[in-house]
Amino acid sequence: MPIHTRISIIIPVFNEQATINSCLNNVKASLGNDCKIIVVDGSINGSTNICIEDKNIIKICGQAGRAAQMNAGAKMATGEILLFLHADTILPPNSAPLIRETLDAPGAAAGAFSLSFDDNSAIMRLISFVGNLRTRIERVPYGDQAPFIKKETFLELGCFPLIPIMEDVEFFRNIKRKRFEIVILKESVITSARRYKQMGMIRGFLRNWLLRILHLCGVSPFTLKKLYSDNGDKN
Numbered sequence: 001m002p003i004h005t006r007i008s009i010i011i012p013v014f015n016e017q018a019t020i021n022s023c024l025n026n027v028k029a030s031l032g033n034d035c036k037i038i039v040v041d042g043s044i045n046g047s048t049n050i051c052i053e054d055k056n057i058i059k060i061c062g063q064a065g066r067a068a069q070m071n072a073g074a075k076m077a078t079g080e081i082l083l084f085l086h087a088d089t090i091l092p093p094n095s096a097p098l099i100r101e102t103l104d105a106p107g108a109a110a111g112a113f114s115l116s117f118d119d120n121s122a123i124m125r126l127i128s129f130v131g132n133l134r135t136r137i138e139r140v141p142y143g144d145q146a147p148f149i150k151k152e153t154f155l156e157l158g159c160f161p162l163i164p165i166m167e168d169v170e171f172f173r174n175i176k177r178k179r180f181e182i183v184i185l186k187e188s189v190i191t192s193a194r195r196y197k198q199m200g201m202i203r204g205f206l207r208n209w210l211l212r213i214l215h216l217c218g219v220s221p222f223t224l225k226k227l228y229s230d231n232g233d234k235n
Helices: 021-029 068-074 095-104 121-140 152-155 169-179 195-200 200-217 221-230
Strands: 005-014 036-041 058-061 081-084 108-115 149-151 181-191
Touching: 005 021, 005 068, 005 095, 021 036, 058 068, 068 152, 068 169, 081 095, 081 108, 081 152, 095 108, 095 121, 095 149, 095 152, 095 181, 108 121, 121 181, 121 200, 149 152, 169 181, 195 200, 200 221
Parallel strands: 005 036, 005 081, 036 058, 108 181
Antiparallel strands: 081 149, 108 149
C-alpha cells in the first residue's frame, strides 16, 4: 500500500457537543491535515454538527444508531482506508504512519489500537488490562479501540450489521471467519471513562462482560440493547 494512501475518519456522534471539537483537534494533530474527517450525527436536529468549528469537516445527519451512522460515513468516504473513531477517544501521536504500515503488511485486512482510559485508578487500569488481554487472544477489537480497515474490504464484507449493539464484535468476527488478519497495535488510544463513572466502575465492568457472554451464547442484540439501556446508558 503506497505511503500516500488516504485515510478517511468516520466519527458517529449523538449529543457529543462537549467533546467534538477537542476530538477533531486531536484527529488533525495525530493524522495530519490531509485526512478527511466525516462526522455523522444521529440526532434529529444535528445538535453536535452545529457545534463543529472547523469548516473543512464533512458533516452529515443520518439514521440514529452507531452501525447505520458508520456505514453512512463509510459510503461517503473517499479514502482507501477507513478509521472509525468514538468522539471521546484520543488517538496516539503519529497514528497515520502506524495505520498505513499495519495495512501494508501482507495479509492484513484490518487493525485497531490497544485500549487505555483517561482515569489512572487501579480499577480502570485493571479494566484496560483485561480488555487488551481479551483482544489479543480473540483478535476481535471493540469500537472504542479506533478500528481501521481497507475500504474495499469493508465494502466486500457488507459493512457493519444493522443491529443496535455489538455491531463491531459481529463485524470483526466475520473477518476472522474469512481468515483475514486483524492486527492489534501495541500503541494505545485513550478513551473516556465517563460511562464507567456514571454507573460505577465495577458495575460497568461486570455489565459489559455479562453482555458479551450473553452475546456469545446467542442472545439477540435487540435484547442486549435493552439490558444495556436499562443499566443507565441511553446512547
